[in-house]
Amino acid sequence: MSDSVTHSRSEKITRFRRRSIIALGVALAVAMTPLVLANPRTSPAAVAAPAVAAVDDSQLNAGPPSRGGNYMHDADAPWVRPVPGKVTSVFGPRPVICTPAGCSNTTHDGIDLGSPCGTDIKAISPGRVTSASNAGSFGERVIIDHGSGLESIYGHMQTGSYRVSVGQLVKAGTIIGKVGMTGVATGCHLDLKIRTGAYIDPKPFLAFRGVTL
Numbered sequence: 001m002s003d004s005v006t007h008s009r010s011e012k013i014t015r016f017r018r019r020s021i022i023a024l025g026v027a028l029a030v031a032m033t034p035l036v037l038a039n040p041r042t043s044p045a046a047v048a049a050p051a052v053a054a055v056d057d058s059q060l061n062a063g064p065p066s067r068g069g070n071y072m073h074d075a076d077a078p079w080v081r082p083v084p085g086k087v088t089s090v091f092g093p094r095p096v097i098c099t100p101a102g103c104s105n106t107t108h109d110g111i112d113l114g115s116p117c118g119t120d121i122k123a124i125s126p127g128r129v130t131s132a133s134n135a136g137s138f139g140e141r142v143i144i145d146h147g148s149g150l151e152s153i154y155g156h157m158q159t160g161s162y163r164v165s166v167g168q169l170v171k172a173g174t175i176i177g178k179v180g181m182t183g184v185a186t187g188c189h190l191d192l193k194i195r196t197g198a199y200i201d202p203k204p205f206l207a208f209r210g211v212t213l
């Protein structure tokens with residue numbers, strides 16, 4: 001009797017210990033689960049996460065369409081006003097202007113700065129001269145490539161006033177020639193154009209860079 005009671009008690013104690021060990025094991029397993037899932041080497045979800053982040057990064061770098069706001073030209077590049085003088089014709093649609101030399105387009109794809117003939121014209125930013133020649137109705141013209149697809153174009157320059165040649169590197173403020181009225185022009189002025197693939201309005205483009213036209 002006493003043996004069987006003793007036996008029965010020891011069995012109960014053994015069962016209790018087994019249950020405790022199982023319960024402890026389950027508890028440990030549950031407790032460990034988040035740690036295992038959070039480990040990138042063992043969790044497929046965690047491995048996939050960086051690929052999604054990389055796509056987001058590339059979208060951030062793409063930027064909005066060209067309006068001059070965040071154009072990718074060197075952020076540290078200096079910018080200068082090409083000539084003194086008031087804006088005499090803004091960028092955008094305008095009536096056709098005809099002179100003995102021909103007629104202008106219905107869209108003005110640059111901005112006119114009224115300045116006396118003979119006034120020095122400065123490169124607006126560092127770059128390389130890609131053209132210095134006569135361009136018909138646009139007169140004597142210099143084109144500067146600033147890299148990253150950005151160009152500045154200077155029209156109606158004085159005949160024989162070029163101070164730069166094709167291939168030459170220029171700094172912001174390098175004098176490239178003089179204001180004139182060659183081509184279709186009714187007075188002395190600089191027609192400044194800025195092209196980032198398409199022509200854009202130089203006024204907001206340069207305003208964003210601290211240059212007021």
Ligand SMILES: [Zn+2]
Nearest residue numbers: 110111112191
């Ligand atoms: Zn113009």
